[in-house]
Amino acid sequence: MAVTLSDVAKLAGVSIATASKALNGRDQVKASTRERVFAAAQTLNFTPNPFAKALNERRTGTIGMLSSDLDNRFVLPVLLGAEDAFGAGATSVLLCDARGDAVREQHHLSTLLARRVDGIVVLGRTTNPRPSITAGIPVPVVYAYAPSDSAEDTSFTPDNYLAGRLAVEHLLDRGRGAIALINGEPSYSAATDRAAGARDAMAERGLTLEGSDGLYGQWTESWGRQCTATLLASGRPLDGIVAASDQIARGVLDHLREVGLRVPEDVAVIGMDNWDILAQSARPPLSSIDMQLQELGRAAARALSTAIGGASHPGVNRLPVRVVPRESTASVK
Template identity: 50%
Template sequence: MSQERRATVRDVAARAGVSPGTVSKALNGTGQISEATRERIRRAAEEIDFRPNALARSVFERRSYTVGMITTDSFERFSVPVMLGAEDALGAGRISVFLCDSRGDPIRERHYVDVLLGRRVDGFIVTGRNFNRRPPLAGARDVPVVYALTPSADDNDCSVVVDDTASGRLVAEHLLRIGRTKIAHVTGPERFDPARRRHAGLTSALAAADLELTGMAMYGGWTEAWGRQATHILFRENPDIDAIHYGSDLLARGGADALRELGRRIPEDVAITGTDNWELIAEGARPPLTSVDLRLADVGRVAAQRLLDAIEGRPHSGLEQVPCQLVVRASTDETAG
């Protein structure tokens, strides 16, 4: 084919020896066509570098091949990994993603829903910085919606979340394996659902080993300052602590500062673990921080797959939990890098 002219459906039809209508059906996966004919058409399309017109394809199939992603995460710390995972899954179907930040404002969120519906998006993925249950997306009407990280308050909706209970359990089992028995916990606000679930996983694993948490669970903010303050409070009342699990890597960084101030060595005297596996912090810590990877990209990938199923008429409902993973580094393992 001449490089000055783009190949058309008619060119593919002529090369494959079929009608243009048969080419359209074959490339769109519709119609009663033998697999041999379908393969001959695909091969002909590749040989002349035929690229279907996206607009024509969307009109023919009554789809826009776009998805709206609405987030409340202005810092993009959580929504970007989710979006990248979703794009991995959606990209295979040549589906584009529109990302909109509602900033937690219901009016702004409804505006974005209306705008994206005006663009005829095929569905929505809803995510955010707050992992607590949220009201269902208003105004989405008959367009499928999947919630990622931030579950819907409606149990009939499809929500894909991190298995937070398992994250606490993974940490406890690891600390017990390396011989720690005086384990404390510093985390974020008690109103934060995942903080309570991570605590439950931690304490249930300790209970299975006939142990209890050392000191009270230290609920507070998500800041380095709280990590330092809570660590000092714990050691005033429990100087024999030999391990601390922090509910975030930022908390762990503050806690590590406090342990140095207290003259405790990491991990020889006190092993510490974080949550998030934020590589900028975890790998830059001294020593490098053992942390729970929440696998946010996998959450986005699974959410996108569930949305694709719904778009194709196979909707999912209920809560689906994505497994997390413990990444072991030198803060709990003297032999680690």
């Protein structure tokens, strides 16, 4: 039979409440009483129940992570970065996946709060702002990837405007000037933000994007092929293409190769998201914008830890992204 706190209290000659306070290091217990309780616990080989112990502490050392879509490939690196920042063994993480369902999300929130988590990280599936859940939640909440729609919340999201700027600047620095942007769906803030960054980078050099301020479509290889065919059929000069995702970029590369245009000699191509399985196996290997999602997860976790400690910093934090150059944009002599 397992030894209980009641057994320890009985052997030490104290009440259960006093035994609990002594084992949890409370100041209200005399030194002599504490020693007697510890001696009794050692004699009985008593191991405190961590859940019972948590009930007597202000913090439980447990964090909740609420995902909208755990199968989404953008969520996993954010999650890994957050877990890394919380530290192995120092904090327990309870992960829940709402699968984009508002009712399921509320159920998971209730479960996490019943477990007395110290704080919650909310992971979005896109970078579109999402409804805030902070009101009525008794613990700090930090939003990662998808920012909260409330300015009073703390959110972390990649800087998609910067992604568009860097992609265009990368091509311009390699002597390209006739540049097109093949974009994803306009309902995604990532697409509109990337278009704004690309457009501004071109304007600063006195240039405009070929075709329009951005050709919007699906985040797919087929859209990349289709849009590239349309651009080439226009007969306008084209020596650089920014694809708003690596999947689109793969379609771009396929069509250019099919019509006999060389990459990067004839047309340089850069994608976005730096999805290794696509970028590194592309022909040629694809330059891309890395959204640094693990660092985003770490930043969100650090902010939550700070908020649990009593200091919060509301606002949307747009974290830097970076260019990962590969052969598709190599300088041509």
